[in-house]
Amino acid sequence: MSTDPSAVFRRYLGAMVLNSLAAAEAAGLNATDYYALNLLDLHGPLTSGELAVQTGLTTGATTRLIDRLEKGGFVRRVPDPADRRKVIVEAVAEPPGLDAVLAGTRSRLAGLVRAYSETERATLFDYFGRATSAYRDATDEIVSSRRG
Template sequence: MGEGLSTPTEASRVHRRYPSASMPHGHADAKACGPGATDLHALNTLEPADPLTPGKLGTRTELTTGPATRPIDRLEQSGHVRRAADPADRRKVIAELIGRPAELDEAMTPPASRSPRSSAATPPTS
């Protein structure tokens, strides 16, 4: 059947290896920009979403409500999120982004793409 993912066993093996290969990158990103890996995961989960309750954040990050509250605490202390009353149910609290700080984007941008010379050094294609 050719090369690559020719069998379900091969596809499964590659699929199992992917998290092992990508996790170190996530930890390196977290270390480069300050928050821990769990906090960065929570922050990245909040970014594309509407504000979330700790329970919904926990569901999306696979944490229970209690442990999901700790990253919110730390992200609030570091100025990344704020807590607010849920407009749909004022008994609940939601976490919402205060904007994505530029230093996180800078820290997570590969060094080569930060260089002003990187685009100028690329020859045009014909």
């Protein structure tokens, strides 16, 4: 197996994506629904428009996403008190068994992180934060170029 840094990183990203897809399926969700629930867990309630931006979906696709999550009992729609034309999407439940589905991944990754020193962990999490911004910016560029 190649130790070329680019290949190592691409294998890492592929494994991460595959794990997320498998976890979503095991939890009875499609990948987009799983991602949307993660966004709501991280950010708290979002308007349907904010959810559309965060997922990269059109407003119509976001409406269908919210419909599926609401039908599954995972979210509810509430009127925005500041602007009743807007809808706020709140998470109300997580998929049954999700913690069990994620237990193996969480345990393995926690073990890896514990193996690093405080200084190394600080570097890792600094990277994660900076990489998140870099990926979001790159994603915005890709989406913008497709619309333009």
